[in-house]
Every structure is written in C-alpha cells, then in structure tokens.
Amino acid sequence: MLFFLFKTGTILLYKLIIYNVMEKTLMILNRKKDQNNTNSTTDKQSLMLRMVTSYSIFLLVILILFLYLYQSTFRNVQQQYDFQQQSTMVSNVELFEKDLRIMDVYCRQLLQNTFFRKLIAFHDSDNEDFMDMGNALATTLSTDVYPEALLPIEEVYCYLPNTGYVLSPNYFISAERYYSWMKRYANSEYENWLKALSEESNYYQFLPMDNVAPNFSKNYYMYMVNMDDLYYMDANAVVCFVLEKEELSSLFTTLSSDNFDTDFIVAVNEDNVPFMSLLSNPDFSMDRILNLHYTDNFSHVRGALTIGRYTSQLTGYTYYYSFPAFSSTSGTITKQVLYIMCFVIAFLLGISLIIRFSRRNVAPIIELGQELNEAVEAQNHLLEAVNSQRPIICKSYVRKLLTGLTSSEEEASYIKEYLNLIGDPLYYNCLYIVAYNNAGDSGENTQQIRSSDDFNQVITNALQNFLGSPLYYFNPDSRTYALLLACTKEDEANLIIKTNETIVQLHNYLLDTYGIWLFAGIGRNTDSLTNVWESYQQAVESISYTSKNYFFFPYEFIKKDSNAFYYPPELSTKLIHFITTGNTSQVLELFNLIHQENIEERSLPINLLKFLLSDIRNTLLKARFALPSGISAEVTAQLDEQFNEHATFKLCEDIALTLCKLFAVESEDTNLVTAIEKYIEKNFMDPSMGLNKISDEFQISESYFSHMFKEKTGVNFSTYLENIRMSEAARMIKETDISLNELYISVGYNNANTFRRAFKKIYGVTPSSMRENKADK
Structure with missing residues (x-):
C-alpha cells in the first residue's frame, strides 16, 4: 500500500x-x-x-x-x-467459568441426596450401615455420566474426613487403599496429599499433582470444593475434581501448541490471590505478571510476547494471558x-x-510534443479497446431485441442507431440455427473439429461468408445461433426464399467440409424492430419441425393444429415483462399475436379457448400481485372485480392494459433520467462523479447513458454536473463564510485552478471577486 x-x-x-x-x-x-x-x-x-x-x-x-x-x-x-x-x-473464559459452575452444581446435587448426607455424618467406619450405604451410593454414582460428559475431567471423588474414606463413581474405599492400590501414587507424598485435601487454603484452586504422580505420562491438577460451604448444616466432605493439564489447557485457545513453553495463563480471584496457573515460561513469574504496566488491558513487553488482562464481569476473576506479539506474527x-x-x-x-x-x-516544447504523442497514443488505445468490445455490445443489443427486453421505444431507437440499421424503411426477421457436429455422416476428406471454440469459430466464419457482414447474432445456447435479418421493402417479399437458398448452400458447405449438420427455422417478416421478438419466437418454434430432409423450415409452413392452443411459456414471460415495464404497445402487439395464432389461424374449440383464457388470466394474476404498494385500495378492488367476471379475450386484454397503465403511472416518478438527476444533485460533491460512476450505479452503458441524458435534458452530462456545482459554489460564497481553499473541495473539484476557470466561465468573475463584491454590498 x-x-x-x-x-x-x-x-x-x-x-x-x-x-x-x-x-x-x-x-x-x-x-x-x-x-x-x-x-x-x-x-x-x-x-x-x-x-x-x-x-x-x-x-x-x-x-x-x-x-x-x-x-x-x-x-x-x-x-x-x-x-x-x-x-x-473472553470466549474461553466464559467456557471455563461455565465448567466451574457445573462443578458447583454437581456438588450441590450430591448434597441433595439423603444417603450422601447420612454417609458424611458417620464417624465409625466399622459400622455395617456405613459400608452398605457407601457401596450403594458408589453404585448409584457410577450410572451418572453427567460430570464426565460435561466437564474436561479425568475423574471425580469425594473425601470423607470423619471416616478417612473416598467415595467415587466406581468404588467406596479407604483413602490409603485408594491412594496406594487404586491410583498407585507416590507413597512418600501420601501425607501431603491428605494435607492438601484437608486445608481450606487449597480449596477452589487448581493444585498441580506433579509430586503425587511423578511417573505418570500426563500432568494433572486437583480442584477441590468444600461441601461445608454449600450447605447450611455441617457437611464435612471435600469433592475433588482431577483434570488433565492438556485438557484444561485446551479450554484456552490462546495457548498455542506451537508455543506451549512460552505461552501462559494465570488467573487470580477478587482478592488478587492466584487460583490457577498454566505457566511454563521461565522468564515470567507471578509477581512480574501482576506488576506489569497495562494500557487498555495490554502490556507490550519486549520480545515476542504480548500480555493481556481480562476481568470477568460474572465472577470478578482476573485472567492474565500471553500471545505472540503482533510484530512477531506479521513480519513488520x-x-x-x-x-x-x-x-x-x-x-x-x-x-x-x-x-x-x-x-x-x-525546454518545454519537447515535453509538450511527448505529451501530445502520449495523448494520441492513449486515444488510439482507447479506440482499439472500444472496437474490441463492440462485438460483445452488439450481441447484447441483439439479444435484447430478439427476446423482447427493450424497455422503451427510445432504447430501441438507440440500439437501431448503434447497429447502423438506419436509412430506408427496413423489414426484419429472425433466423434460428442449430448445428450438430455429426462425424458419422462426414466423408473421408472432412476436417475434424476437436473443441467447442473451434466449432463456434467455424460456424461464425461460415455465417459471415454466406450471409455477409455485419452479422447481428447471439447464442441462446451451445451450438445455437439467433440471427437478426434486415432488408429493404423491395427485398421483403423474397427474404425467406433468398435465406432458404443461402442456408442450403451453407448446409452443404459445412457438411462436406466439416461434417456439420445445420438446421434452421425462420419466422415472419415485421416492419417494427421492437416487434422482432415475435419472429424470434416463431423461428424457435419452426426449428422443432426440421428434419434430415427439411433442414430449413419457415414458420409459415407449420400446419396449425386446432387440438392445441398456442401460448408457450416464453409468451407468458414476455407478457409479464411488458406489463411491468408499462410498455402498452408491446402488450397490444402480443395480444394480437395470441389472437391471430389461436382464433384466426387455429379456430380453437370452446373447451381449448377456455383453457387458453385461463392460462392468460393466471399470467395476469402474477402481474396483479406484482403491483407496487403505492396503488390505492379502490383501484385494486376494481381490478380484482374484473378478474371475477366471465373470462373473454377482450376482458383479458383490458385487464392487461389496465395493469400496464398502473405500472406506467407508478414508474413516472422513478423515471431513469429523473433518478439519475436526483442522484447527481445528492452526490455532485463527489470528485469521482463521472460517466463511469453513473454507468456502474444504474447498470447501463456509458454510451447509452450519455445519449439518453443529452436527449432528455438538452445538455451534456458534464455541462449539467458543472452547472450544479457552480450554482452550489455561488450559493456558498453568498450565504456562508467558507474559505476559498475549502470551497472547491466542497463542490467536488480536486484542483483549485480548474475550479476557478470553470467558475469564471459561468459567472464572468473569479470566486474571490464575487466574495469581495458581497463584502462591498
């Protein structure tokens, strides 16, 4: 950076x-x-x-x-x-203290057991009732997996000082036999172990057991709870939880296994007395850790460690922990x-x-010449980049035309100019082509096509050679090509015939040269570029009638079956799109198409006509429920009443036009240009405001936006933006005391000289002169 x-x-x-x-x-x-x-x-x-x-x-x-x-x-x-x-x-401490609470709950649950309270009250270990009750209680505890399941403990047992016995989930035995026989601890530490269980200063602390179990492969800690502190009557018993050091350390993810010898965690109670120490670093003693200077609960000591401090709001315990210093982890x-x-x-x-x-x-002239050459070169590179993107833009525009996604006549007119479809009145049609790489029908001299990219390149070159350039097309799917055809009024009558001849030649060429079968369908001619989506829909349907003997099939040749109505899903999608965009002309055109296909050419029987009207009604219902929330309840109620009337073709058309008008009225306030003007007025002080920012914000191309904005407002975008900034600058000079050094930044300029030149061009005076005139008045 x-x-x-x-x-x-x-x-x-x-x-x-x-x-x-x-x-x-x-x-x-x-x-x-x-x-x-x-x-x-x-x-x-x-x-x-x-x-x-x-x-x-x-x-x-x-x-x-x-x-x-x-x-x-x-x-x-x-x-x-x-x-x-x-x-x-903090997360680790919450889990750790949750385990402490579970230990406390476990001890309290033991005290709720009547037999346990009787057992700890015995003073004579030779009493038969004492032994029977202890063994029965041990058997009962062995079925309770509660502590082992919820706590990171190795085992738990209860020491009874009155009788010198140990009660655990597995056995009830004297403390000496438990120590020597069951656990095989060091005999020399037996007295120290009993002392640890009996002294109150050891309770509620994690005591290391290194001396008690010196030869064990793992290290352990003892945590003891005095039962007398938990009960209102005398309860002379101590519950001891034995925890493995690694399991205890695993609760704190700040202890890295890679730095276990240097990382540590120390916990002290509210009296600042340590009760847990996972300290392996010889460089840090308990006193040194507690006496360090902490800023924002952190102490950055020299070396590769940082010491943190956290005080629990629940228990008041304070935890001191280490972790690798930022400088040692980031390579700063x-x-x-x-x-x-x-x-x-x-x-x-x-x-x-x-x-x-x-x-x-x-010697600035040489520098000026170099700058001019660089500017020309940059302009040439920019033109090359624009030209390289032109095929992609053309395909996008052709896709919008053929799929009926143009939102207005203005957009269609702009696309028409961009594609250079201007001049004499033109007629349009759509040619839909599907190609197959059928090696089985190819001859010995055919060339083999190995990849899909090569296949697409072969088809594209062949289409350009036989149909001429420029070639207006897009790929609806793999190995599929939708072409926009255009001709003059004189050639309109023979367009399909000439296309048929061209497709035959193209098919023979591809089959003989590459072993590629080509099938094509074509729709009806239309004189409206905005209605060419009808030809596309017809061409898509006609391709389904092609075969090996009829690889070119015009839509006119399709025999209309009176046993099925014409209303494919694509028309339903287009109808919803035209309604929601307020495109009344396209809605009327689509209903004319539905009427022509189903009533004029097919003469549907009454039962199929009802099914057709039902499907159209369902489509209109989808548009109805997509109405904006701002439509009044009275208008929607009247519309819903129309849906309940007897379905006729005219009623469906009227409902569609009503919906179209509702969407159009609602969208007037959110017109694209109006929205852009509001966006500019709100963000004109942004220095990055430009064509590219507007294009990204509203998802339109820069060229289309520039053309549309000039047509709607009468001025270029740059002039419009400059006028807004200058008006705001003049207002601030007259109404505020803002300094001139801050003024140009406040209205979106990066350079004071550029701002002064623009200001003087608009108002005829510099900003300082306008400020002086204000002071004189």
Whole structure:
C-alpha cells in the first residue's frame, strides 16, 4: 500500500511539474514577442524559484503524509490484532467459568441426596450401615455420566474426613487403599496429599499433582470444593475434581501448541490471590505478571510476547494471558526497513527531480510534443479497446431485441442507431440455427473439429461468408445461433426464399467440409424492430419441425393444429415483462399475436379457448400481485372485480392494459433520467462523479447513458454536473463564510485552478471577486 501511495504521489508530482513547466513556458514564449531578452531572463529565474519552493513544500507534505499513514495503519492493525486475541480469551473464559459452575452444581446435587448426607455424618467406619450405604451410593454414582460428559475431567471423588474414606463413581474405599492400590501414587507424598485435601487454603484452586504422580505420562491438577460451604448444616466432605493439564489447557485457545513453553495463563480471584496457573515460561513469574504496566488491558513487553488482562464481569476473576506479539506474527520489521528505504529514496528522488525539472524549464516544447504523442497514443488505445468490445455490445443489443427486453421505444431507437440499421424503411426477421457436429455422416476428406471454440469459430466464419457482414447474432445456447435479418421493402417479399437458398448452400458447405449438420427455422417478416421478438419466437418454434430432409423450415409452413392452443411459456414471460415495464404497445402487439395464432389461424374449440383464457388470466394474476404498494385500495378492488367476471379475450386484454397503465403511472416518478438527476444533485460533491460512476450505479452503458441524458435534458452530462456545482459554489460564497481553499473541495473539484476557470466561465468573475463584491454590498 505504501509503495502504491509513493508511486502515485511521485507520478502526480511528475505530471504537475510537467504541466506547470509547459504552461509557464508557453506563457513566456508568448511574452517574447513584446519583451526583450532581459525581461525573459528575469521571468525564467522567478519561475525557477517559485517552482523549487512550491514543489519542495509539496514533496514535504507528501512525505509527512506517508509517515503518518504508515504509523496510523500500523497502530490500527496492532489494536485490531490485540482486540481479536482478547475476544478469543473472553470466549474461553466464559467456557471455563461455565465448567466451574457445573462443578458447583454437581456438588450441590450430591448434597441433595439423603444417603450422601447420612454417609458424611458417620464417624465409625466399622459400622455395617456405613459400608452398605457407601457401596450403594458408589453404585448409584457410577450410572451418572453427567460430570464426565460435561466437564474436561479425568475423574471425580469425594473425601470423607470423619471416616478417612473416598467415595467415587466406581468404588467406596479407604483413602490409603485408594491412594496406594487404586491410583498407585507416590507413597512418600501420601501425607501431603491428605494435607492438601484437608486445608481450606487449597480449596477452589487448581493444585498441580506433579509430586503425587511423578511417573505418570500426563500432568494433572486437583480442584477441590468444600461441601461445608454449600450447605447450611455441617457437611464435612471435600469433592475433588482431577483434570488433565492438556485438557484444561485446551479450554484456552490462546495457548498455542506451537508455543506451549512460552505461552501462559494465570488467573487470580477478587482478592488478587492466584487460583490457577498454566505457566511454563521461565522468564515470567507471578509477581512480574501482576506488576506489569497495562494500557487498555495490554502490556507490550519486549520480545515476542504480548500480555493481556481480562476481568470477568460474572465472577470478578482476573485472567492474565500471553500471545505472540503482533510484530512477531506479521513480519513488520522487514516492512519497516522497506518503508524507511522507500522514504529515503522518495525524498532524495523528489529533491533531484525538483532541481532537474526546474533547471530544464527552458525546454518545454519537447515535453509538450511527448505529451501530445502520449495523448494520441492513449486515444488510439482507447479506440482499439472500444472496437474490441463492440462485438460483445452488439450481441447484447441483439439479444435484447430478439427476446423482447427493450424497455422503451427510445432504447430501441438507440440500439437501431448503434447497429447502423438506419436509412430506408427496413423489414426484419429472425433466423434460428442449430448445428450438430455429426462425424458419422462426414466423408473421408472432412476436417475434424476437436473443441467447442473451434466449432463456434467455424460456424461464425461460415455465417459471415454466406450471409455477409455485419452479422447481428447471439447464442441462446451451445451450438445455437439467433440471427437478426434486415432488408429493404423491395427485398421483403423474397427474404425467406433468398435465406432458404443461402442456408442450403451453407448446409452443404459445412457438411462436406466439416461434417456439420445445420438446421434452421425462420419466422415472419415485421416492419417494427421492437416487434422482432415475435419472429424470434416463431423461428424457435419452426426449428422443432426440421428434419434430415427439411433442414430449413419457415414458420409459415407449420400446419396449425386446432387440438392445441398456442401460448408457450416464453409468451407468458414476455407478457409479464411488458406489463411491468408499462410498455402498452408491446402488450397490444402480443395480444394480437395470441389472437391471430389461436382464433384466426387455429379456430380453437370452446373447451381449448377456455383453457387458453385461463392460462392468460393466471399470467395476469402474477402481474396483479406484482403491483407496487403505492396503488390505492379502490383501484385494486376494481381490478380484482374484473378478474371475477366471465373470462373473454377482450376482458383479458383490458385487464392487461389496465395493469400496464398502473405500472406506467407508478414508474413516472422513478423515471431513469429523473433518478439519475436526483442522484447527481445528492452526490455532485463527489470528485469521482463521472460517466463511469453513473454507468456502474444504474447498470447501463456509458454510451447509452450519455445519449439518453443529452436527449432528455438538452445538455451534456458534464455541462449539467458543472452547472450544479457552480450554482452550489455561488450559493456558498453568498450565504456562508467558507474559505476559498475549502470551497472547491466542497463542490467536488480536486484542483483549485480548474475550479476557478470553470467558475469564471459561468459567472464572468473569479470566486474571490464575487466574495469581495458581497463584502462591498
């Protein structure tokens, strides 16, 4: 990012230098006609001094900005990293304290057991009732998998100080036998173990068992709960939970397995007394951790660790935890060194450029020529890019025409001009082609086509060779081509016949050369480009009637079956689209097509006519329920009453036109140009406001938007935007005390000189002059 800012700033500096050199030099050259050599030399020296001063300040501002951005970004990223670690620790603490609560609940549940309370009250271990009750209770506890299922514990047992017995879910035995026989702990630590179970200072702490179990493969902790603290009567018993260290550590995801020897977690209670320590780092003692200086609950000690602190709102416990420092995980040292190098290089390079270009201000003509050549070259590249995208744009426009997705006559007229379908009145039709690569019917001399791209290229070249260029088409599907045909009024009668002859030649060529079978269907001619979707629909249907002997089939040759009505799903989709866009003319045209196909040409019987009207009614219902919420209830009620009347073709057409008008009225306020004007008035202060931004915001092409905006408003987009900005600038000068240095930024300009020239062009005076005139009045 820093390198990009540096590069951008350097380029901007270059351009400003070159631009000012050329501007000042041209001014000096014009003055040479009226001034002598002495004055010219003085101007050059003054210009050089101003350039060195202004560009040095500019360079210094850029470098300071770079330094500030780097430091600010580094701090922000470091804070985000620390807070992310803290968030993880908060989640871990919540789970850990949840386990502590479960331990407490388990102990309380034991105290609710009547037999358990009687058992802990015994003082004589030789009593038969004592042994029977203890064994029965152990058997009962063995069926309770509650603690092992919910807690990360190795085992749980209860020590009874009155009798010296241990009660667990598996056995009821004396403490000595439990220690030596069952667990096989170190005999020398037996007394210390009993002492740990008996002293109150050890309760509610995680005590390590390294001395008790020195030869075990795993490390364990003891956590003891004094039952006497949980019951209002005497309950002389201690419940001990044995936890494996790795299981306990797994509750805290901040403890990385890769850094287990250095990471740690220490927890202290409300009295600041430690009750848990997962501390393996020899460099940190308990006192050092507690006495560190914490800023925002973090202490950035030297080295590769950061110490965090979190106090639980639920228990009041404070947790100290370590995690890798941000600098050790992100490799910032290398970036800092790189930044310093870039900073020094930028500074030295900037100074050298300032001196160099300032001294060379006497030779701007060469720079001007290079700039002009670059501009011409850039323009040529832009034209090449536009021309390279033209086939894609043409295909998109042809698709919109043939599928009936044009929203207005204005859009259709623009597409017509873009496709150069202008001049004499034209007639249009659609040719729908499907090609198959059938190697079985090919001869020995046919060329083999291996990929779909090669296949598509062969078909496209053949279509251009036989049908001519430009070729207006798009691909509805793989190996499928929909072509827009156009001819003059004189050729309209023979269009289908000529197309038939061309398709026969094209089919024979592809079959003989590549072994490709080609089938084609064609619709009826139409004199309206907006209605050419009818020809497309007819051509799609006619392709279904082609065969090996009839690979070209016009729609006119289809025998209309009176046993089936004509209303394919595509017409239903188009009807909804035309209604919701308020396109009344297309709605009428579609109903004319439905009437011609079903009533005039097929003469449907009454039962099929009812089915047809039912399908049309269902389509209209879909449009009805898509009405905007702003339509009044009275209008919708009247419309719903029409749906309940006896269905006729005329009624369906009237309902469709009513819906179309409702959508058109609702869309008047949200007209595209109106919406764009409102968007410009709201965002004119954005310096990036331009054709490309409007195009991206409203999902239309730049060329179409520019043409439409000029046609609707009478002015170019750039002029319209400039007028709005200048009006706002004049208002702010007259009504506010905003400084002129801030004024041009407030109305969307990046350069003060450009703003002043535009302002003077509109109002005839500079902004400062208008401000002075206001002060005089």
